[in-house]
Amino acid sequence: MPTTKRSSAEFEVLEQAAEWFGVLGAGDATAAERAAFQDWLQADPAHRAAWQRVEQIHDRISALPGAPAVQALTLPPPRRRAMKALALLCTVGGAAALLASRDDSVAYLAAMNAGHRTAVGETAPLSLPDGSQAWLNTASAADVVYDGALRRIALRRGEILIHSHHDAQTPARPLVLDVPAGRLTALGTRFAVLLDGGETRLAVYDGAVRIQTSGGQQRIIDAGSQVRFTSGAIGVATAVDENQAAWRRNILIARQMRLQDVLAELARYRHGYLGCDPALDNVLLLGSYPLDDTEMALQMLEASLPVRVHHRLPWWVTVTPR
Incomplete structure (x- = not known):
């Protein structure tokens, strides 16, 4: 959470x-x-x-x-x-x-009935029939529907990383990822998509991806860029950090990352509340933390920073200055 x-x-x-x-x-x-x-x-x-x-x-x-x-x-x-x-x-x-x-x-029902799901704290590979590779992040859900015209994936919840391969069929079928805000078409690429509240975040690591929003907007996002979009608008592209995709290996890599942001990311992999004292907002981190053992990650933070981790309740954890 x-x-x-x-x-x-x-x-x-x-x-x-x-x-x-x-x-x-x-x-x-x-x-x-x-x-x-x-x-x-x-x-x-x-x-x-x-x-x-x-x-x-x-x-x-x-x-x-x-x-x-x-x-x-x-x-x-x-x-x-x-x-x-x-x-x-x-x-x-x-x-x-x-x-x-x-x-x-x-949307909740669609996610619960999806053909592929991960629990909170779980990541898993997603088998694709054309040889493309995909992985689902924590608390994610997706459907895979391939037919004679399209190689289609629908992300219902959470986050997915896709490494597309060329289609062996002739003519080649486009590989598309449908999200609530529109459709993404892979243009020989490796990319990740996160459903984040009312927005969708696209990060392109190789190749390019075409965005087509349900509101009619289109844009091609090239490798090295990321962008947030909704059904009605596409934001300004910014540089993408390759380390964002390290979750596939159950690792969070922080490079001058705010403690607040690190905790927000760890919170996605555990149940309950994980809070940070605003007095620590400007603390920057450099390191790697396990996403498959968030308690160990919190212990690492407490051992290396002037902070204290408080378990107020089994499901209520806060980080404060020491």
């Missing part, structure tokens, strides 16, 4: 909400503690918004099969009781919220 850049005040309120969540979920909160929580909750609309944010994250974790029970085993007895109580109280609500989201989201 990606991090979000927040102000110092927002970060502090979120931390307070997480602390209250742990206190109230322990099952042994005193009347004075419950009254203090209500005072805190009513003191500022930002407190209520932060509390709802913590509840939403916990609900998503609770909806994962077996997650609360497994995570509770890693905690000392008071927190095990807290997680047990929270699982009983919140799993039903989390599942209901998740189901409501499914009913409202065609």
Whole structure:
């Protein structure tokens, strides 16, 4: 789950909400503690918004099969009781919220029914019948449909890396990647595409890729460039960093990368919340970190930087100055 850049005040309120969540979920909160929580909750609309944010994250974790029970085993007895109580109280609500989201989201259903999927924290090769190579990144989904006219891949969620080969059939069929915002046509290339909220990011490492948005815009992006686009607009191309594709080897390579951005990338490979104190926004990193073991990556950060990693809850982790 990606991090979000927040102000110092927002970060502090979120931390307070997480602390209250742990206190109230322990099952042994005193009347004075419950009254203090209500005072805190009513003191500022930002407190209520932060509390709802913590509840939403916990609900998503609770909806994962077996997650609360497994995570509770890693905690000392008071927190095990807290997680047990929270699982009983919140799993039903989390599942209901998740189901409501499914009913409202065609894109979500398309991703869940896709022929190829990866879980959070998983990357996997995608077999293509023409000999082209592809890989799915964490929490991604795609369909592959080849026919007599097109070699077509549809990215439903997440990120894909494609290394296209020439089609053996005559006449050669175009290799296209369909995304919600339009269609990408490979022009003898190696490229990656990320669905990022309402935008699509295209990074071209070799060859070129033609963008055709659903709104009618077209542009060819050459090797060494990346661009973000929507159904109605194509942004300004910038230089691409080859290291962005290192996720295929389960590695995050940081070259003068902000700590906030490193944590945001690690958050994509784990469940729960991963936050960064805004005081650390300008810390730059140079190094390599494992994406298939984000806890080790966090330990590496703590060992090499003046920071401390706090596990407020099993699914709530924040990084602050030491």
